[in-house]
Amino acid sequence: MARHISIRVYQSLFREVEHTRSRARLCSFSSKYDSAPPLPSLLSILHNSITSSSSSSVSVSVSVSSLSAAPSMATTSATASDDSIHSNPLLQDFDFPPFDVVEAKHVRPGVRSLLKKLEDDLVELERTVEPSWPNLVEPLEKIVDRYNVVWGVISHLKSVKDSPDLRSAVEEVQPERVKFQLRLGQSKPLYNAFKAIQDSPDWQALTDARKRIVECEFLTSCIPSQIKKAVLKGVSLEDDKRDQFNKIEQELGRLSQKFEENVLDATKRLDKFITDKKEIEGLPATTLGLAAQRAVSKGHEDATAEDGPWVITLDVPSYLSIMKHARNRTLREEVYHAYVTRASNGDLDNASIIDQLLKLRLEKAKLLGYNNYAELSMATKMATVEKAEKLLEKLRSASWDAAVQDVEELRTFAKKQGALEADDLNHWDINFWSERLRESKFDINEEELRPYFSLPKVMNSLFNLAKMLFGIEIEPADGLAPVWNNDVKFYCVKDSSGSPIAYFYFDPYSRPAEKQGGAWMGEVVARSRALSRNGTSARLPVANMVCNQTPPVGNKPSLMTFLEVETVFHEFGHALQHMLTKQDEGLVAGFRGIEWDAVELPSQFMENWCYHRDTLMSIAKHYETGESLPEGIYLKLLAARTFRAGSQFLRQIRFASVDLELHTKYVPGGSESIYDIDRRVSEKTQVIPPLPEDRFLCSFSHIFAGGYAAGYYSYKWAEVLSADAFSAFEDAGLDDIKAVKETGNKFRETILALGGGKAPLEVFVAFRGREPSPEALLRHNGLLSVTPSA
Numbered sequence: 001m002a003r004h005i006s007i008r009v010y011q012s013l014f015r016e017v018e019h020t021r022s023r024a025r026l027c028s029f030s031s032k033y034d035s036a037p038p039l040p041s042l043l044s045i046l047h048n049s050i051t052s053s054s055s056s057s058v059s060v061s062v063s064v065s066s067l068s069a070a071p072s073m074a075t076t077s078a079t080a081s082d083d084s085i086h087s088n089p090l091l092q093d094f095d096f097p098p099f100d101v102v103e104a105k106h107v108r109p110g111v112r113s114l115l116k117k118l119e120d121d122l123v124e125l126e127r128t129v130e131p132s133w134p135n136l137v138e139p140l141e142k143i144v145d146r147y148n149v150v151w152g153v154i155s156h157l158k159s160v161k162d163s164p165d166l167r168s169a170v171e172e173v174q175p176e177r178v179k180f181q182l183r184l185g186q187s188k189p190l191y192n193a194f195k196a197i198q199d200s201p202d203w204q205a206l207t208d209a210r211k212r213i214v215e216c217e218f219l220t221s222c223i224p225s226q227i228k229k230a231v232l233k234g235v236s237l238e239d240d241k242r243d244q245f246n247k248i249e250q251e252l253g254r255l256s257q258k259f260e261e262n263v264l265d266a267t268k269r270l271d272k273f274i275t276d277k278k279e280i281e282g283l284p285a286t287t288l289g290l291a292a293q294r295a296v297s298k299g300h301e302d303a304t305a306e307d308g309p310w311v312i313t314l315d316v317p318s319y320l321s322i323m324k325h326a327r328n329r330t331l332r333e334e335v336y337h338a339y340v341t342r343a344s345n346g347d348l349d350n351a352s353i354i355d356q357l358l359k360l361r362l363e364k365a366k367l368l369g370y371n372n373y374a375e376l377s378m379a380t381k382m383a384t385v386e387k388a389e390k391l392l393e394k395l396r397s398a399s400w401d402a403a404v405q406d407v408e409e410l411r412t413f414a415k416k417q418g419a420l421e422a423d424d425l426n427h428w429d430i431n432f433w434s435e436r437l438r439e440s441k442f443d444i445n446e447e448e449l450r451p452y453f454s455l456p457k458v459m460n461s462l463f464n465l466a467k468m469l470f471g472i473e474i475e476p477a478d479g480l481a482p483v484w485n486n487d488v489k490f491y492c493v494k495d496s497s498g499s500p501i502a503y504f505y506f507d508p509y510s511r512p513a514e515k516q517g518g519a520w521m522g523e524v525v526a527r528s529r530a531l532s533r534n535g536t537s538a539r540l541p542v543a544n545m546v547c548n549q550t551p552p553v554g555n556k557p558s559l560m561t562f563l564e565v566e567t568v569f570h571e572f573g574h575a576l577q578h579m580l581t582k583q584d585e586g587l588v589a590g591f592r593g594i595e596w597d598a599v600e601l602p603s604q605f606m607e608n609w610c611y612h613r614d615t616l617m618s619i620a621k622h623y624e625t626g627e628s629l630p631e632g633i634y635l636k637l638l639a640a641r642t643f644r645a646g647s648q649f650l651r652q653i654r655f656a657s658v659d660l661e662l663h664t665k666y667v668p669g670g671s672e673s674i675y676d677i678d679r680r681v682s683e684k685t686q687v688i689p690p691l692p693e694d695r696f697l698c699s700f701s702h703i704f705a706g707g708y709a710a711g712y713y714s715y716k717w718a719e720v721l722s723a724d725a726f727s728a729f730e731d732a733g734l735d736d737i738k739a740v741k742e743t744g745n746k747f748r749e750t751i752l753a754l755g756g757g758k759a760p761l762e763v764f765v766a767f768r769g770r771e772p773s774p775e776a777l778l779r780h781n782g783l784l785s786v787t788p789s790a
Contacts, residue, residue, distance in 0.1 A: 085113050090150045096481035096503075096542070097153045097524065104165035107154055111173040114150050115180050118143055126189040131196035137213065138530040140190065141586055145531055151177065156522060160507060160546060161484050162514050167261060171254075178253050182246045186235045209585045209757030212593055232368065232379060241367055248364045252357065259343075259353050260705035264516055266342040267314045267699075270335075271298065275309045282327035284447035289553035290317060305553075314339055315512035317550045323431040324446070329421065336428035337693070344695035350704070351674070354697060357704055359668035374663040377710035382595045382760060385664060388713040392660075395716060395774075396653045396685060398783050402646025407687045413437045427688060438643055442636040449633070450559035454623035455508060455549075458565055461619040462572060465609055468737075469744030470580060470752070471496050477503065485511070487551070493579055502527075502579030505544040508558065508568075509551035519547040519567050521574035521603075528586025538584045543575040557623055562637065565619065566607050573606030574599075576752055583755035593756020596711050600718030601725060601760075602751060608726040608780075611641055612734060642782030647687070649781065654685035656713040659703050663710035721764060723777035725751065728768055730776075 085091065089098040090110035125139050158166055184190075197203065197214050206214070234245040271294070274280055280288065291310035295303035303309050312318050312335070322335050343350040361373040370376045374385045383391075407425070414433045415422035421429055439445050463474040477492040480503075487509050493502040505524070510517075524542040531539045549564040560568075577599075578590035586592075591599050609615045613634060620629030658681045666677055674697055682690050690696075702708040725747065732739035750767040764772055778784045 085109050088113070090114070090153060097149070097156075098482050099153065099157065099484040100482035102153055102157060104163060104169045107166070107169035108173055110150055111154070111177060114147065115176055118147055119180065119183070121146075122184060122187070126187060129189050129193045131193045131200060133210070136190065136193045136197070137210075137587070141528070141530050143184070145528075145586075147180075152524065156524075156544065157484060160511075160515050162264065162516070171257065174253055174257065175250055178250050179246075182234070182249060186237075186242060186246075188235065191235045207585075207757070209583060209588050209755075212757055212759075213585060213587045232376070234368070237367065245364065245367050248360050248367075252360055252364075255353050255357050255360075256705045259350050259357070260516070260701055262343040262348040262350050262353070263699045263701055263705070266348045267517065268512060269348075270312075270314045270338050272312045272335075273298075273309060274312065277308065279328050279331055280308075280310055280312075280326065282325045283321060284325055284450075286447065286450060286550055286553060286559065287318065287321040287325070290550065293553070313512055314342065315510055316517050316548055317510055320431075323428065324435040326432070329428070329432075332428040332432060333426070337691075340427075340691070341693060341695045342699040344698040350698040351695070354674055354704055355668050358662060358666060358674075361663065361709065362668065372664045374660055374710040377663065380595060381597045381711065381714065383597050383713070383717055385660065385710075388597075388656075388717065389660060391717060391720070391774075392653050392656055392713055395649055396657075398778060399646040399649035399653070400684075402783060403644075403650045403687050404646075406644045406647045410434060410437060413440070425688065427691065430688070434644060438640060441643070442640045444633065444636050444640060446561055446563075449562060449620075449629075451622050451624065452620040452629045453560040453562065453565050454621075455558040455560060457621050457623070458560060458568060458619050459506075461615065462569060464618065465615055466572075466576065468741065470576070470748045471745065472501070472580070473498070481505070500540060502540055503542045504575055504579065505542075507544065507546045508549055510548040515546075515548065517548050519545075519571050521545050521571045521578070523578055523590065523592075526578070526586050526592060527581050527583065527589040529584035530586055539586075541579050541581065541590060543578045545571045545575055547571065559623065562610070566610050569606040569610055570603045573603035576606070577602040577755075580748055580752040581755045582749075582753040583757050585757060588756035590755050595760050596707070597714035597717040598721060598760035598764075600715055601721045601764075604715075604719050604722035605725050605747075605751075608723070611638055613638075641780070645781040645783060649783065650685050650687070652715060654681060655700070655702070656716060657681045657685060658697070659708070659712040660710060662703075720774045720777050721760075721772050723780055724768060724772045724775075725764070726780075727776035 088106050088110045089101045090106050091113060092098070121139075121143050125143070129136055154166075154170065158170055194214055197206075203211075234242050237245055273295070274291075280291070283291075285305055288310060289305040291312050292303040292305045292308065294311040294313060295309045298311055300309050300311075312322060314335070319335060319339055322332060326332050326335075358373075361376075365371070365373040365376040368376060370379075378384050378388070407430075410430065410433045411422055411425055413436070414425065414429070417436065419429075419433070425433065435446065466472055466474060473494040473496075475492050475494065477490045479490075480492070481490050483490065483505065485507065487507065489506045489508075491504050491506065492500050493504070495501050507515075522544045524544055525539065527538050527541040529538045533539065545568075547564070547567055549560055549567070550558055552558050574591070581590040583589040616634060616637070617628060620634070621627065658678050661677050661681055662674065666672065666674065672680075675695070678694070678697055679690065697704075702712055703710075708714070728747075729740055729743050732743045734740060746767055750763055754763050754766075758766075761771065775784070
């Protein structure tokens with residue numbers, strides 16, 4: 001969903017903000033997720049990272065190391081005479097990536113040494129290749145594994161510990177690594193060997209998983225029928241067209257990386273210094289504490305939350321708090337303008353980069369025989385362009401009247417409160433008055449709820465839920481693996497017998513100076529039989545979960561908003577699918593090989609448990625007194641779940657619709673600009689039209705730096721699947737623990753276990769007993785008055 005191929009997902013944030021940079025992951029879930037998409041094939045692991053920069057969705061950082069259950073990675077520096085190469089931490093044999101010691105200076109020599117070794121290995125494989133699993137797929141997987149062990153570390157550090165030196169090093173080696181990726185992806189000997197496997201008399205004896213690998217690796221039979229004989233990675237192109245294709249891929253990678261860097265730099269540019277308490281009236285103590293900490297970091301050593309001075313920024317915790325709570329309308333307007341115009345002017349202007357990206361994507365699609373890039377994108381998804389547009393329109397029509405009513409209700413409420421702007425509400429007023437209305441209707445103050453959601457308690461309850469549903473134990477394993485920041489936690493996942501089955505990192509807090517925004521889950525190591533260390537048991541999977549929530553202030557633990565709680569559950573859902581897979585074929589283990597628009601199913605499924613009474617009440621304990629969240633507040637949270645659901649749906653539909661429009665109908669250099677497209681889409685998806693100066697597209701990293709190009713619709717597509725999946729638990733009876741455990745086990749053995757070894761629709765039917773319906777999604781959001789069909 002690549003920055004490192006990463007599923008970046010910060011879908012929940014999109015419910016509150018005009019847009020986000022969510023890595024989505026790319027492959028990203030996202031996450032920032034987001035993120036970032038699944039990995040439909042082995043070569044897409046390499047290929048997707050070409051166009052990556054950092055985040056949703058959707059997004060799957062793929063780095064592969066040799067873990068305790070994996071074979072040791074052969075040191076690629078064995079033939080190097082240079083001591084600096086020999087001691088390069090990127091090239092050593094290790095069980096877990098050396099995140100703590102890798103520096104920018106290691107990138108250039110490490111990547112170049114690795115690529116030389118892998119090129120030699122590829123040449124040898126092409127010379128000796130045979131159309132058999134041991135002599136084609138397994139050695140190919142090992143080449144990719146060794147590549148990802150290095151690049152996964154580098155790209156992850158660039159996302160969580162960015163620096164000018166690291167950027168420079170990555171930019172310098174980018175053309176070389178892309179050249180290798182294309183060389184591998186366009187290997188005719190390997191392509192012909194895969195074709196021979198499919199044509200062999202042994203084809204029918206292969207497992208479903210192996211058939212999916214072969215078909216989706218180089219061939220076309222697993223992709224929609226509109227794909228003729230062109231192959232997505234350019235392997236069937238003639239020499240001149242292949243050269244053109246390769247140049248496009250190189251440039252797409254460079255532009256995506258630059259896009260994301262501009263967004264990060266533009267986000268960091270606002271450091272608004274405030275000394276007057278009146279200017280920050282209404283901001284909660286948590287926000288003021290963070291603003292004071294920021295002031296201290298800027299040299300104002302005596303800054304305090306109570307007396308200032310304060311420095312506010314555009315990073316998500318600061319921005320959202322200002323939009324929701326600052327009574328100073330002028331401040332809200334200033335910060336809103338800064339946010340929706342990020343990376344749209346001066347030396348950080350992304351507008352020309354967007355045009356170049358769209359132009360090159362169109363050229364790439366036409367080289368491969370498609371009419372537009374959206375058609376190419378859909379080749380690895382469940383949907384088609386027509387089906388995606390149909391779903392979005394049906395959800396839009398179900399949401400529009402409710403969204404109009406949302407705005408009218410806000411105007412009426414603001415007028416009753418004596419607001420001068422009541423008859424002319426603008427974008428910087430919506431979140432502020434929505435929060436006041438929510439407090440009034442449900443008597444819920446988001447900031448007053450923070451003490452009930454301390455991070456340690458939230459994680460403990462999340463792990464208990466996973467134990468109840470899926471029969472696993474999660475234990476701290478700090479110190480077992482190196483980490484990139486002292487705040488990072490490391491965990492071991494064990495089965496019911498106490499045996500380790502997976503590991504994961506958790507990096508929870510915002511660090512705007514070096515860490516990209518959003519939230520995402522990343523793949524560090526995939527389960528794999530071919531990469532087993534002992535030759536018998538499969539290598540164990542490892543994940544990373546990255547969030548950007550409010551860090552601890554003073555002696556208090558991290559006190560979370562309910563939205564941040566939902567985000568952690570979301571990313572953990574991605575991690576579960578990666579870690580609980582039982583698929584031993586590494587190329588389709590976890591979310592690898594799963595069509596992109598199905599990859600959000602487990603993450604969005606887990607969000608539903610935040611509203612389950614027993615789950616929420618186990619989380620919500622006051623961090624000081626241990627007092628449980630009052631029952632009345634829980635009921636109000638439940639009622640508030642559908643608050644402004646129509647508006648939230650429309651916002652997501654705007655993002656998805658403008659994405660599809662840009663990748664189907666937009667003509668680079670034509671009479672209609674990218675902003676014209678957005679305004680046209682907004683006429684049907686925004687009750688309050690965007691400002692003329694709105695440039696949110698310039699920081700829409702999901703589709704311009706992540707893996708969600710012509711794929712943002714997949715959030716809603718997967719929401720249909722996830723809501724319907726959760727309704728199976730509702731049907732079984734959420735108060736029936738035995739039934740919930742049985743349904744949870746079935747969910748684990750299908751959705752979480754089967755990976756990409758079966759088509760996602762088959763997997764869903766195996767769990768649910770029927771094809772998906774949107775009824776549960778609309779019911780959960782109070783929008784069932786209009787019932788579209790999926």
